[in-house]
Amino acid sequence: MKKLVAVILMFLGTTAAFTQATESQRSVVSPAQLSIANAQRLIDKNPKDFEAYNSLALALARRARETSDPNFYTQAEEALQKSFAVSPGNYDGARIQVWLLLGKHEFAAALEEATKLNKRIPDDVMVYGFLTDANVELGNYSDAEHAAQWMLNLRAANLAGLTRAAYLRELYGDPEGAVELMKMALDSTPPSEVEDRAWITTQIAHLKMATGKTGEAEELLQQAIASFPGYHYALRNLGKLRMQQKRYDEAVALFQQRYQAASHAENLFDLAEAQQIAGRTLDARQSFAEFERKSLAETNRADNSNHELIIYYADYANQTAKALEVASREYARRHDVFTLDCYAWALHVNGQDVEARKKIEAALAVGIQDANMLRHAGEIALSSGDIVAAQRYLRHAADLNAPDSDRARATLASLSTGSAQK
């Protein structure tokens, strides 16, 4: 019965969207909620059905993404424990356990467990997906690429392999190639999977934004929000786009909406930054203060907002020593390009430009074309006295015409002015 109601609601939701209705569709039951209801029904029928508990755990993890609420991961773990109580060590349960470790950002542990599963069943596509994810997050890109390619070799153009390969292409500096794979993934995603489709559409929009195609990004983000109203990933990207367009009040409103939907510290950081740039200094101060409090509360956990905390201390709070302390801790955990970038920036604001340059160049050597990262590289090179490299990095960042390109242009302009004055 629950499924029936859900189906009807989904139908009405589609109908409403079709007729360009603007009312909220929050009452529409999501794919994850449907799956949760289905799994629960099976459990009600047979409380000894460990596969149903596995399904429930999967569905709850999915709901965690839909809502950005980590409490669903906790519930998923509880469901998984019930599965193991009925069938100790069952393989599907073991796979979901790795999944949840990844969800909690326990990347090293996830890699260890996934490696064990890979030895147990060598050609399991899903396990190669876990290996890819864990290695990407830890910065082991070669291992990640190997695992992702195995996924695609084992099962041609499978959806999970496509999205992973797309992300690797983005990291390797091939956003057009990433879009190509994401579009394939979108084509193969069943229309009923509205949230999956909204997620992929948002990722394509992100790639378009990163390469200056703002018109296409706008259209895609509106599609994502229309198909999955209030979608927090899409709201975030639309907020970034509004910042780039200097429509600051709208950006602040979008970031507020997103923070209400997913009240994580990192989401508050985006809001605070937007308020600051919008000139709403008092609001920004309050948001930053709340951000720091929330971020510090989780700074020693695996699932943290340390990247934002580093930038906050470095760029807004003038607490450079704290920035380096947090960055050093995070760098001890992982060497992915984003951590390298934050670590390099923390080193730079502490005057350690030689080491900072090594780290930022290590990040860029992976191939990523990220305007913010390139701007950091330019600033670090400038601080090191290498004006030629600084101009190269900054020009590259500016040419991307991405949301963070304006800052690079400003620095580049100041360089030109400085040169002219000299």
Add this chain to the structure above:
Amino acid sequence: MKQMKAVLAMALIVLASGNMFASSHREAPITALDRGADVTDWYAFVSYDHPDRVTMILNVDPLLEPANGPNYFPFDPNVLYEMKVDNNRDGMEDVTFQFRFKTEIRAPGVFTGFVGGIFGIPPITALNGPGSEGLSLRQTYTVTMIKNGKATDLTGGNSLYAVPSNVGPLTMPTYDTLFSQGVYSLANNVRVFAGTVDDPFYIDLGAAFDSLNFRMGVGGILSPQVDADDTHNYAPDSVAGYNVNSIVLEVPITMLTADGKLHGFGDKQAVIGTYGATSRPVVSVRRTTGSASSAFQQVNREGNSLINELIIGTGSKDKFSTDDPKNDGQFAAFFLDPLLAHLFNSVLGIPVPPAPRLDLLPLVQYTAPICPGCGPKDGGPIADLLRLNTGIPPTAVGKQKRLGFLAGDIAGFPNGRRPIDDVVDIASRAVAGILVDPVKYGAAIGDGVNINENGYGTTFPYVTPANSGRNSHHVGPGQDGCSGQPNGICPIN
């Protein structure tokens, strides 16, 4: 960094989605994770009303629930759907028909859906033009023939529309008309259809996969009365009420034979070997060129029905699915000593012939009785192809037998396959040895499901319109749907 979290979360979910289904109608571990590319059934037969033409049906994406809206079941634009024909007995395709689909989203801001009869949107009565406004998600497709290395577009510049699923009478009040609009007559006597249809396959899946735990208290051996009945079911058809995505193509036989001519049944050139396949693009993490790869990797195939499901061992199913028929020699052990025969022996208590089972070779080689004109050197490699003698005229509608060749209806399976052919019973009996000795090994093995109760098309496209999302239902044990049983109620035991 948020991007990474997002990617991670997505990857997790996408992996999960393929795991949510558990159907026995998906045979191979890999394709079980890839519904859109899962070949459910392959048919090839001489057209009933055009003895100079062959009709081929490629069905994909199993057990589609008609009520599963709001977006139903489009073909996958990333899948290359192919029909392949060997005409010189070497196990390799000489003529290939390729089908590629494109999805069109017609309502801005909305990805999918079919709406009609409400909110001022007219009911969906057409695939294009007035009456098609409610088709938010619409698919077009192309048909290409590959022959002698040359690709020929068969669509002739026409826009071919796939027929959507049958949502229900308010949204699609004249669904049969929509279905008819999906039939296209192209140049050179080629006809084509693609869309969601009633799945013509019929089987008691639940009993078959419960270790051959058949119903009716006869242990899977049909009584003469049940066995002789080609018009009623005695056990529940697990596929009843489900839809499937179907591509149907009718072409002149002269387009398929090696010399482009018609041949009599005694001429080996009359015999073709056919199979249906699905493929997906080969993808590398790193692009080697500036554009998308044009290479494809096969995901699934079917020649003879139930070979992969019943004969090939689980550990080899994926390899079988992704390899070409010409390499099927590697699976010879499965063909020549099928495990299923031993199961029949132990579960049903019937005698089966000893291995090696050379009697099964006609299913995988060119030889009599399907190819009476083939000599000892014409067999070709062991290859799972659905062989069709195009020189054997079609059996008239109404006189066709569900047991096909075994019942003397030589226009039926395993001489090709028609929707009416009861491949479950025929293949089971073949595996049990009926071709060796019809008396000693001729047990009337069967599941008691003798027909598709929705019927069959008697002319192109031979498939029938999709079950209505609103008004259709399935058939199960203890439920109505077995017209051969008292009160029509299907047995549980």
